Amino acid sequence: MPPLIIVAKKEIKIALREKLAVALAVIIMLLLGVALYAGFLSYQQQHVVITQTQAEKRQEWLNQGDKHPHIAAHYGTFVFKPKTVLSLFDFGLDAYTGTSIYLEAHHQHEFMFRPAQDHSSMIRFGELSAALVIKILVPLLIIFLTFASYTKERESGTLSLLISQGISFRTLTWGKILAYSTLLLVILLPFLIGLLILSIFGSHQQTMPDVTTRIVLLALIYAVYLFLFIAFSVWVSLHSSTGRNALLILLSSWIFLTILMPKTVANLSENFYDLPSIREFKAAIEKDKAYGLDGKTPRSVRIENLEKELLSKYEVDSVQQLPFNFEGVMMQRGEEYSHKVYDHHFGKIKEIFFRQNRLSSLASLINPFLSVQNLSMAFSGTDTYTFLHFEETVETYRREMIRKMNNDMAENSKYGEFFEYAAGSELWHQLEDFSYQTPPIWKSLKYYYLEFVSLLLWMVLILFLINYSNRKTKPLYG
Amino acid sequence: MDKPIRTLIRYEWKSFVRNKFQLFMLSVILIFGLYAIYSGQSEINMQRETIQEVTALEQEEFSKYKASYDEEVRSLEEEQLHDIASRPSFAWFRHGYHAIIPPHDYASLAIGQRDLFRYYYRLTGMSLHYQLFENELANPVNLMIGNFDLSFVLVYLLPLLIIAFCYGLFSYEKENGTLALLQIQSISIRKIILVRLAFYFLMLTCLALLISLIGLLTSGNPLTVENLVPAVAWMTGVMIYCAFWFAMMFLIVSLRKSSSFNAITAVACWLLLLIIIPAVLNVIVTAKYPLNSTTLAGLTRRTGLEDEEQEEAVREVILEYLAHKPDLEGSDSLIQNNMMAKGYAAFTSLKDINSQNEVDQYNQQVANRNAWTGHFHWLSPAVNMQDVLAHIAETDLNTFLHFQNALADFHEKITDFYFTRLFWDQPILLEDYDELPVFEMHPSDDRWNKIWQGITKILIATVLTFLLGFYLFTLDL
Numbered sequence: 001m002p003p004l005i006i007v008a009k010k011e012i013k014i015a016l017r018e019k020l021a022v023a024l025a026v027i028i029m030l031l032l033g034v035a036l037y038a039g040f041l042s043y044q045q046q047h048v049v050i051t052q053t054q055a056e057k058r059q060e061w062l063n064q065g066d067k068h069p070h071i072a073a074h075y076g077t078f079v080f081k082p083k084t085v086l087s088l089f090d091f092g093l094d095a096y097t098g099t100s101i102y103l104e105a106h107h108q109h110e111f112m113f114r115p116a117q118d119h120s121s122m123i124r125f126g127e128l129s130a131a132l133v134i135k136i137l138v139p140l141l142i143i144f145l146t147f148a149s150y151t152k153e154r155e156s157g158t159l160s161l162l163i164s165q166g167i168s169f170r171t172l173t174w175g176k177i178l179a180y181s182t183l184l185l186v187i188l189l190p191f192l193i194g195l196l197i198l199s200i201f202g203s204h205q206q207t208m209p210d211v212t213t214r215i216v217l218l219a220l221i222y223a224v225y226l227f228l229f230i231a232f233s234v235w236v237s238l239h240s241s242t243g244r245n246a247l248l249i250l251l252s253s254w255i256f257l258t259i260l261m262p263k264t265v266a267n268l269s270e271n272f273y274d275l276p277s278i279r280e281f282k283a284a285i286e287k288d289k290a291y292g293l294d295g296k297t298p299r300s301v302r303i304e305n306l307e308k309e310l311l312s313k314y315e316v317d318s319v320q321q322l323p324f325n326f327e328g329v330m331m332q333r334g335e336e337y338s339h340k341v342y343d344h345h346f347g348k349i350k351e352i353f354f355r356q357n358r359l360s361s362l363a364s365l366i367n368p369f370l371s372v373q374n375l376s377m378a379f380s381g382t383d384t385y386t387f388l389h390f391e392e393t394v395e396t397y398r399r400e401m402i403r404k405m406n407n408d409m410a411e412n413s414k415y416g417e418f419f420e421y422a423a424g425s426e427l428w429h430q431l432e433d434f435s436y437q438t439p440p441i442w443k444s445l446k447y448y449y450l451e452f453v454s455l456l457l458w459m460v461l462i463l464f465l466i467n468y469s470n471r472k473t474k475p476l477y478g
Numbered sequence: 479m480d481k482p483i484r485t486l487i488r489y490e491w492k493s494f495v496r497n498k499f500q501l502f503m504l505s506v507i508l509i510f511g512l513y514a515i516y517s518g519q520s521e522i523n524m525q526r527e528t529i530q531e532v533t534a535l536e537q538e539e540f541s542k543y544k545a546s547y548d549e550e551v552r553s554l555e556e557e558q559l560h561d562i563a564s565r566p567s568f569a570w571f572r573h574g575y576h577a578i579i580p581p582h583d584y585a586s587l588a589i590g591q592r593d594l595f596r597y598y599y600r601l602t603g604m605s606l607h608y609q610l611f612e613n614e615l616a617n618p619v620n621l622m623i624g625n626f627d628l629s630f631v632l633v634y635l636l637p638l639l640i641i642a643f644c645y646g647l648f649s650y651e652k653e654n655g656t657l658a659l660l661q662i663q664s665i666s667i668r669k670i671i672l673v674r675l676a677f678y679f680l681m682l683t684c685l686a687l688l689i690s691l692i693g694l695l696t697s698g699n700p701l702t703v704e705n706l707v708p709a710v711a712w713m714t715g716v717m718i719y720c721a722f723w724f725a726m727m728f729l730i731v732s733l734r735k736s737s738s739f740n741a742i743t744a745v746a747c748w749l750l751l752l753i754i755i756p757a758v759l760n761v762i763v764t765a766k767y768p769l770n771s772t773t774l775a776g777l778t779r780r781t782g783l784e785d786e787e788q789e790e791a792v793r794e795v796i797l798e799y800l801a802h803k804p805d806l807e808g809s810d811s812l813i814q815n816n817m818m819a820k821g822y823a824a825f826t827s828l829k830d831i832n833s834q835n836e837v838d839q840y841n842q843q844v845a846n847r848n849a850w851t852g853h854f855h856w857l858s859p860a861v862n863m864q865d866v867l868a869h870i871a872e873t874d875l876n877t878f879l880h881f882q883n884a885l886a887d888f889h890e891k892i893t894d895f896y897f898t899r900l901f902w903d904q905p906i907l908l909e910d911y912d913e914l915p916v917f918e919m920h921p922s923d924d925r926w927n928k929i930w931q932g933i934t935k936i937l938i939a940t941v942l943t944f945l946l947g948f949y950l951f952t953l954d955l
Contacts, residue, residue, distance in 0.1 A: 078775050
């Protein structure tokens with residue numbers, strides 16, 4: 001048996017004798033189980049509620065009876081945000097993004113009902129998700145397992161014995177890393193399989209077509225993250241004179257990386273880039289809709305221009321003579337102008353979000369926890385960009401709905417005969433039912449290249465440190 | 479104070495001053511504390527600015543209305559404005575009033591749910607439920623990560639500092655071989671540990687109180703009527719929370735294990751109380767009291783009367799609404815003029831009346847959740863403490879649920895004001911502008927009960943933990 005394996009075997013034996021570590025491992029497995037189960041439960045609950053309500057709203061739309069298309073456009077419909085199946089693993093922003101939206105003519109509404117609003121401030125401590133357990137709790141288990149891996153050998157004198165028998169530091173270090181990685185793999189593998197089974201067989205695939213790829217990616221980044229933690233902890237232990245010191249350094253880094261720094265970065269990003277209040281935001285939109293984006297073309301002028309344009313194009317003297325209902329075209333042009341206004345203002349808000357999130361991406365270069373947190377949400381489809389993509393899809397659907405209504409009005413009704421015209425279920429059926437699919441994963445990756453770079457850099461750094469120390473360390477160090 | 483104790487304290491002080499790491503941690507906490515105060519204040523100041531802006535917008539709106547009464551000869555636009563100002567059939571859905579909960583002076587120290595909920599609304603006489611569910615703009619990532627305020631520093635970081643200072647109190651002696659020397663002293667080893675714990679307790683509690691005091695003083699004058707009791711409660715809470723963690727450390731130390739064991743156990747306790755227990759409770763409460771906001775979403779639909787051109791239908795809607803309003807009943811003249819406006823007003827109000835039940839049920843479910851989690855606060859003094867601080871700063875969920883009720887009352891005042899005039903066909907006079915509806919919110923009665931109860935629970939946990947530690951120390955382990 002090669003010495004590497006012997007070292008690893010011995011290390012595993014010792015770890016299994018540590019009652020505290022074993023207890024913690026059991027607790028973590030328990031929590032992981034509970035987290036996955038609870039996540040699955042709430043995914044199922046939400047899925048049922050949303051499919052049902054969405055179907056109801058669809059029926060309401062189809063069976064709204066005969067009415068003028070513009071009234072129908074105001075009657076509108078609702079869209080509810082589906083939970084992605086991988087939200088059972090990482091809840092991400094799900095509690096903090098709105099879940100319902102009302103689609104109607106003239107107004108691009110904001111999403112309503114953030115689930116966290118239905119909780120006391122205890123929700124701010126976080127919810128138990130499998131991702132939370134692996135991101136925060138498992139590293140702690142790693143620290144407990146590994147902090148004494150070298151110091152114990154040193155304190156009890158076995159280190160000199162091992163070295164004198166011709167075992168290199170290289171073999172020792174990698175043997176230890178191998179041992180802990182194996183242990184973690186054994187602990188976590190069942191849950192990975194569980195996650196795969198749940199999300200492939202328990203899911204309603206429509207919203208997330210590339211689930212398997214995403215799970216593989218998730219497994220990959222978490223494996224890298226945990227490996228980094230193991231290697232770093234063993235390295236710290238190698239460099240510490242006593243177990244107590246190693247523990248102190250590791251615990252301080254853990255708290256700094258997982259608790260303190262994410263909060264500070266988020267807070268700084270808010271101080272750097274201010275968001276307007278909703279009242280100002282809406283007021284600015286209304287102003288631009290009324291007076292034009294340049295502030296010089298009020299609605300009346302825009303209508304006048306359109307009228308002139310159409311009259312000369314069709315070579316007629318009055319709007320009544322146009323081959324279509326001028327009001328319908330006017331309505332649609334007004335709508336299109338408001339789209340420009342909305343795109344402008346929502347674009348600014350998104351830009352602020354991007355900048356705020358960018359800070360956390362940059363900070364992830366020094367903190368792999370942040371990389372994993374951001375990537376994990378991205379792969380689970382619970383991150384900002386998936387939400388914004390959903391928001392855009394919904395808005396495109398709303399615009400399509402209004403366009404259909406306005407065009408019908410232009411084609412089928414007469415000028416000035418608002419109360420005389422009514423469309424029926426044939427028109428309502430022309431609008432397809434809303435459905436949503438998350439974008440393929442490679443599309444959202446472009447927002448996260450810094451996070452990848454971070455993981456890569458850390459990997460290189462840790463490997464370098466370990467190799468360097470393996471070569472330089474003397475057994476009687478400290 | 480007898481001599482050995484004085485000696486102990488003197489030596490503890492010496493070893494404290496020489497320990498660079500401990501000094502470094504103290505200054506880190508101090509810096510984070512100050513930054514947290516600053517950051518909380520800048521967040522709340524932004525809210526104050528927004529409140530000023532919206533109040534200014536409202537004043538501008540109403541002063542325009544009032545000014546429109548002065549003009550003798552009017553342009554078309556002025557005429558339109560005067561119509562909006564004086565004719566209830568326009569005014570009831572145009573005049574917007576702001577309902578605001580201004581932040582408590584100490585909200586900046588514990589932002590709680592204040593970043594998540596709306597703290598101001600603009601209400602018109604239109605259906606309340608159109609206007610209630612719009613969210614404030616916020617980056618969901620930052621909402622998820624939460625605020626960096628003083629309550630975070632006190633609840634999360636302070637315990638870590640306490641752990642770092644105390645985990646080696648007994649084991650260091652054992653590991654350095656000084657334990658035997660201590661054991662042969664006339665003073666008992668338990669007493670030695672207690673004196674040293676007391677020393678660090680005083681020091682760290684003073685630090686926590688100092689940071690709190692800086693926060694309290696810079697956020698508002700603690701001597702005013704509104705601030706005095708909250709400030710006292712804050713300081714008391716912080717002190718007792720510190721005491722709890724010291725009792726916890728005493729308990730761990732009393733097991734007389736190695737330094738590493740103590741550090742691991744203490745951090746595991748911290749993890750349990752600050753992350754695992756609340757996270758598990760949050761998941762359980764979501765599953766146990768499921769909430770379906772999709773039903774409420776439907777209320778925001780902007781519907782009108784189905785057949786508004788038919789007089790009979792409009793008349794029926796108005797009559798149905800009048801049946802709910804005894805003050806408006808009994809006159810035909812209520813219906814005759816301005817039927818469209820009255821019909822629409824009646825329609826949206828009826829909608830509110832009919833859906834109020836649904837909204838109430840929903841809010842009740844939220845309150846149920848809140849009450850259920852309240853039962854488990856004793857499990858984690860940290861959760862308890864955070865809740866107490868949020869209650870003190872009036873940034874807790876209850877305040878916002880209470881605000882929702884106050885909004886409903888205010889909306890009723892607004893509709894009463896306009897609908898009496900609309901249905902009796904009276905114009906809005908310039909004098910009426912002196913009696914516009916005003917938003918009021920009375921503080922809820924039981925908030926202080928909750929605060930003192932919460933603090934008492936932490937105190938009980940402290941005493942029990944301490945006694946257990948005291949008992950364990952007497953055992954021969």
